[in-house]
Amino acid sequence: EAASEKKRWTLNDFDIGKPLGRGKFGHVYIAREKRSNHIVALKVLFKSQLKQSQVEHQLRREVEIQSHLRHPNILRLYGYFYDQKRVYLILEYAAKGELYKELQRCKHFSERRAATYVASLARALIYCHGKHVIHRDIKPENLLIGAQGELKIADFGWSVHTFNRRQTMCGTLDYLPPEMVESAEHDASVDIWSLGILCYEFLYGVPPFEAKEHSDTYKRILLVDLKFPPKPIVSAAAKDLISQMLVRETSKRMPLHKLLEHPWIIQNADPSG
Numbered sequence: 001e002a003a004s005e006k007k008r009w010t011l012n013d014f015d016i017g018k019p020l021g022r023g024k025f026g027h028v029y030i031a032r033e034k035r036s037n038h039i040v041a042l043k044v045l046f047k048s049q050l051k052q053s054q055v056e057h058q059l060r061r062e063v064e065i066q067s068h069l070r071h072p073n074i075l076r077l078y079g080y081f082y083d084q085k086r087v088y089l090i091l092e093y094a095a096k097g098e099l100y101k102e103l104q105r106c107k108h109f110s111e112r113r114a115a116t117y118v119a120s121l122a123r124a125l126i127y128c129h130g131k132h133v134i135h136r137d138i139k140p141e142n143l144l145i146g147a148q149g150e151l152k153i154a155d156f157g158w159s160v161h162t163f164n165r166r167q168t169m170c171g172t173l174d175y176l177p178p179e180m181v182e183s184a185e186h187d188a189s190v191d192i193w194s195l196g197i198l199c200y201e202f203l204y205g206v207p208p209f210e211a212k213e214h215s216d217t218y219k220r221i222l223l224v225d226l227k228f229p230p231k232p233i234v235s236a237a238a239k240d241l242i243s244q245m246l247v248r249e250t251s252k253r254m255p256l257h258k259l260l261e262h263p264w265i266i267q268n269a270d271p272s273g
């Protein structure tokens with residue numbers, strides 16, 4: 001493993017295949033590493049755009065964070081390389097593609113499928129939080145589906161290491177005001193909120209606080225203006241779980257390990273994930 005991490009990859013190491021998707025900063029292609037015949041996804045980012053958006057540090061943080069994460073429901077970032085104009089991310093290939101396209105196709109998921117996805121995401125987030133990493137950008141566009149139908153969290157471009165905050169206070173915690181100490185904890189609960197939003201969108205096909213104007217969505221979020229439409233029909237257990245995750249007071253949101261014991265998850269999630 002260490003040897004491969006030391007290896008300097010170049011574009012010549014890969015045969016590039018069809019485009020898999022196009023993101024804000026560049027395109028993703030299926031690719032085969034020539035020596036091993038290993039299929040990967042190669043995300044090509046233009047340095048000019050990264051510089052223009054001043055996100056180079058975020059990309060470095062993503063690569064650093066991802067290099068320590070190993071979990072079946074987290075898309076691997078195997079490494080990166082760059083040339084004159086581009087940065088290339090060497091990523092695990094998710095054979096069944098993007099979850100948001102699947103959600104658009106199905107309109108909404110069954111309770112069993114939704115619960116199975118939510119449980120596997122909860123396990124991945126418990127793993128991340130255990131390593132003081134929060135994703136902060138959990139949404140359908142950042143979820144991919146592996147060859148066996150398993151969910152993979154991708155794109156840690158917005159993730160942070162909660163301990164960074166503590167370390168920047170030159171080692172000592174003593175001088176941190178309560179809100180600074182607390183906010184590091186608070187961050188971990190942002191992923192619980194987002195998972196609640198995701199669970200709602202899996203079941204209803206739309207996020208709970210959607211509104212025409214951004215300002216209205218913002219107001220609905222702050223009020224936690226949570227409404228469950230009569231259609232599609234959704235079990236009381238599912239609504240109970242969502243209601244316990246979408247709580248304004250961060251410390252009162254259902255902890256992820258409690259989520260895995262919730263009746264709706266126990267009754268509906270496929271244990272294999």
Ligand SMILES: Cn1ncc2ncnc(NCCc3cnc(NC(=O)Nc4cccc(C(F)(F)F)c4)s3)c21
Pocket residue numbers: 020021023025028041043045050055056057058059060062075089091092093094095096097098144154155156157158
């Ligand atoms: C579509 N698709 N279908 C199958 C499939 N299999 C694997 N991958 C796919 N798609 C790529 C998924 C990604 C994983 N990690 C990413 N990471 C990222 O894009 N990081 C990133 C970019 C620009 C700027 C920044 C910065 F600087 F702001 F941090 C960070 S994108 C696939």
